[in-house]
Amino acid sequence: MRERLRFIETYREDLTLADGQLIRLRLLCPSDKACMISAFAELSAQSRHKRFFSAKDSLSHDELRYFTEMDGYDHFALAAVEIDKNGNEGRGLGVTRCIRLVDDIECAEVAITVIDRMQGHGIGRILLERLVDAARERGIARFRFECLAHNLEIQGLISKVCRIVDTHFDGEVRIVETDLPNTEADPPQHAPEALFNLYTLIQALTIQSIDMQMDMGRATLNQTIGATRQSVGLMSSLKGTLPFQP
Numbered sequence: 001m002r003e004r005l006r007f008i009e010t011y012r013e014d015l016t017l018a019d020g021q022l023i024r025l026r027l028l029c030p031s032d033k034a035c036m037i038s039a040f041a042e043l044s045a046q047s048r049h050k051r052f053f054s055a056k057d058s059l060s061h062d063e064l065r066y067f068t069e070m071d072g073y074d075h076f077a078l079a080a081v082e083i084d085k086n087g088n089e090g091r092g093l094g095v096t097r098c099i100r101l102v103d104d105i106e107c108a109e110v111a112i113t114v115i116d117r118m119q120g121h122g123i124g125r126i127l128l129e130r131l132v133d134a135a136r137e138r139g140i141a142r143f144r145f146e147c148l149a150h151n152l153e154i155q156g157l158i159s160k161v162c163r164i165v166d167t168h169f170d171g172e173v174r175i176v177e178t179d180l181p182n183t184e185a186d187p188p189q190h191a192p193e194a195l196f197n198l199y200t201l202i203q204a205l206t207i208q209s210i211d212m213q214m215d216m217g218r219a220t221l222n223q224t225i226g227a228t229r230q231s232v233g234l235m236s237s238l239k240g241t242l243p244f245q246p
């Protein structure tokens, strides 16, 4: 079973972000302790608080071991590191992990952090999408996120990648439970609302046009058939860009 997994020690994926930054995705490993200390040093107090829910100056020896020495199955972590054009690795940029719940083995708790200077560049989304794929390989069907109520960044990211099925509060911590999308089969949910509205408008106009044709004589029919054809053509051209099947 494990030998058929894609996300194992040999997994490497090199990508170019929209801003031109080259990054590598790979498993986080025990030799990443120094890299993790440097990345932690780059985190602002706010980001540390959002990740650990308290002020945190450093990672203890035990925490470093826990965060870098996983079994790769029940506790799994992916790293994003910068690379140069020759593929040499530089600083750590982000990490995400999932830890299977002991009493609910199809559910895993997720944590994710991107260093401040690289936030908003798409790394969090890429990491979480790959984590979904890796988790599915390991028989995980649901994710559980714990986040501070004011942490809009993570809540935005979760809703972009996963399907939220429940949210509730435990004190000031918001628990978000999600299903895992099948990232290969499910279309991405990122069509702008305006595009959806445009599609709805065209659909309504087309139906109205057909209704009118039924009420009209042959002379006006030809005019409205032209308008209908235009609407249908526009709908077809939108089809590939919509997050649903028209």
Ligand SMILES: CC(C)(COP(=O)(O)OP(=O)(O)OC[C@H]1O[C@@H](n2cnc3c(N)ncnc32)[C@H](O)[C@@H]1OP(=O)(O)O)[C@@H](O)C(=O)NCCC(=O)NCCS
Binding pocket: 046, 047, 048, 050, 051, 110, 111, 112, 113, 114, 115, 118, 119, 120, 121, 122, 123, 124, 125, 126, 146, 147, 151, 152, 153, 154, 156, 157, 158, 160
């Ligand atoms: C949450 C976090 C991992 C997001 O990573 P990121 O690389 O900045 O996210 P991305 O650039 O990939 O953005 C993906 C989506 O997240 C959401 N998002 C990101 N930054 C956001 C912001 N400032 N406000 C609202 N939503 C935001 C958006 O939905 C965004 O999609 P879009 O770009 O299509 O609008 C990052 O902000 C972080 O490390 N925060 C500190 C630690 C933390 O809060 N961890 C979560 C608790 S476990």
